[in-house]
Amino acid sequence: MKKAVIIGAGQTGRGFIAPIVRENGYAVTFLDKDRALVEQLRKEKEYTVSYFGGKREPQIIRDYTAWVTDEEEAVEALTEADVVFVSVFASHVGELAELLKEAAGKRAEKGTEKLTVFCCENGVNVKRPLVEAGVDAVISEGVIFCTTLKPEAEKLDLISQDYPELPVDGKVPGLKAHLEHMPWEENFPGLIQRKIYTYNFMSAVVAYLGDYKGYEVYGEAANDPEIAGLMEDLLPVVSRIIGKEYGVPYEVQLEFTKNAIAKFRNRDIYDTIYRNARQAERKLGLKERMLTPLRLAAADGDETREIALVAAAALYYGEIREELDCEAVLRTMDTDPVLKGETALVRELLEGLRRKENVNTLLKK
Numbered sequence: 156m157k158k159a160v161i162i163g164a165g166q167t168g169r170g171f172i173a174p175i176v177r178e179n180g181y182a183v184t185f186l187d188k189d190r191a192l193v194e195q196l197r198k199e200k201e202y203t204v205s206y207f208g209g210k211r212e213p214q215i216i217r218d219y220t221a222w223v224t225d226e227e228e229a230v231e232a233l234t235e236a237d238v239v240f241v242s243v244f245a246s247h248v249g250e251l252a253e254l255l256k257e258a259a260g261k262r263a264e265k266g267t268e269k270l271t272v273f274c275c276e277n278g279v280n281v282k283r284p285l286v287e288a289g290v291d292a293v294i295s296e297g298v299i300f301c302t303t304l305k306p307e308a309e310k311l312d313l314i315s316q317d318y319p320e321l322p323v324d325g326k327v328p329g330l331k332a333h334l335e336h337m338p339w340e341e342n343f344p345g346l347i348q349r350k351i352y353t354y355n356f357m358s359a360v361v362a363y364l365g366d367y368k369g370y371e372v373y374g375e376a377a378n379d380p381e382i383a384g385l386m387e388d389l390l391p392v393v394s395r396i397i398g399k400e401y402g403v404p405y406e407v408q409l410e411f412t413k414n415a416i417a418k419f420r421n422r423d424i425y426d427t428i429y430r431n432a433r434q435a436e437r438k439l440g441l442k443e444r445m446l447t448p449l450r451l452a453a454a455d456g457d458e459t460r461e462i463a464l465v466a467a468a469a470l471y472y473g474e475i476r477e478e479l480d481c482e483a484v485l486r487t488m489d490t491d492p493v494l495k496g497e498t499a500l501v502r503e504l505l506e507g508l509r510r511k512e513n514v515n516t517l518l519k520k
């Protein structure tokens with residue numbers, strides 16, 4: 156039996172990636188730095204993935220192995236793996252460099268093929284920390300459109316969208332791992348960037364303005380008339396700037412953006428504002444979901460107030476919930492030749508949010 160190692164036994168690793176690799180007939184080993192989670196996986200021996208809307212039969216995942224990343228067996232599992240998946244958040248990928256280097260070294264000593272690693276995170280060029288650390292492996296990336304959630308904190312069980320595919324970067328030299336449900340994408344950088352700047356941007360609209368308006372349940376915020384109206388207003392702008400930047404016809408990108416809005420307005424997907432809004436600082440990076448659309452709109456001479464409001468709401472969320480240093484983010488914006496022209500607007504909107512002005516008032520000023 157072929158062997159898959161999934162690093163990051165969280166919602167995506169357990170609920171989306173594990174079912175795909177099991178369907179491909181691979182044995183699964185989970186690695187995670189969370190010792191309590193690994194112990195729970197070992198103790199309970201199985202968990203269930205069910206699907207929103209109940210249209211797909213729940214799947215029971217069992218017969219897996221689980222190790223903590225600092226256990227010796229973790230290196231052994233990687234040394235013997237046919238394929239490795241990483242889903243730990245983009246900001247944690249670099250933490251895995253030494254472990255992967257150790258396993259890559261052992262494989263080289265044994266004359267085993269190079270490791271194949273798929274980094275499956277929300278972010279642009281998420282494999283970079285591994286490449287820069289000199290991990291000698293075939294390193295690809297995957298794009299996750301599928302939402303997977305953990306309904307009960309104490310349980311391993313998950314609920315997921317019935318989303319069929321994990322598209323991966325098929326242009327990586329030396330890549331051989333062809334798995335079912337993992338199509339090789341010819342233009343992966345284009346696809347993941349469009350995904351982050353469309354899906355995750357719209358998710359940020361709902362999460363940050365939803366939190367501002369006092370929502371906790373994501374689907375309720377997405378159907379709030381003011382927030383839904385803002386998404387509708389952003390639909391043509393986002394479709395135009397993203398389509399233009401990535402050479403995708405407007406109508407095609409318009410459908411892509413509409414799908415994102417429809418997904419987030421689907422109340423069956425019982426998501427939380429917290430899960431979508433947390434880690435605001437990461438989401439406010441220059442290449443991330445809010446500041447890149449803002450840059451593209453500004454560079455194109457488009458109206459930027461609505462996008463700037465989303466960024467300001469993310470700053471406000473970060474400030475009140477995560478002790479984010481808003482001035483540091485604004486200073487980083489100033490290092491970008493286009494975004495520096497938007498800093499004053501974002502600051503003005505942030506001040507308005509701090510004064511608790513309402514969303515439509517802020518948009519109309």
Ligand SMILES: NC(=O)c1ccc[n+]([C@@H]2O[C@H](COP(=O)([O-])OP(=O)(O)OC[C@H]3O[C@@H](n4cnc5c(N)ncnc54)[C@H](O)[C@@H]3O)[C@@H](O)[C@H]2O)c1
Binds near residue numbers: 166247251
């Ligand atoms: N959950 C979703 O619906 C969803 C959808 C699309 C994309 N994503 C992306 O998938 C990735 C994983 O998200 P998630 O929702 O599964 O998060 P999660 O918090 O449920 O799982 C992440 C897991 O990674 C582990 N981890 C972190 N650093 C580690 C390290 N250095 N070594 C080993 N394990 C480590 C954590 O302990 C945790 O168990 C993120 O990049 C997220 O943006 C998630």
Ligand SMILES: O=P(O)(O)OC[C@@H](O)[C@@H](O)[C@H](O)[C@H](O)CO
Binds near residue numbers: 301
């Ligand atoms: O996973 P994050 O924290 O990068 O972003 C939160 C959400 O935007 C994200 O999980 C989406 O729901 C998901 O990417 C599906 O489009």
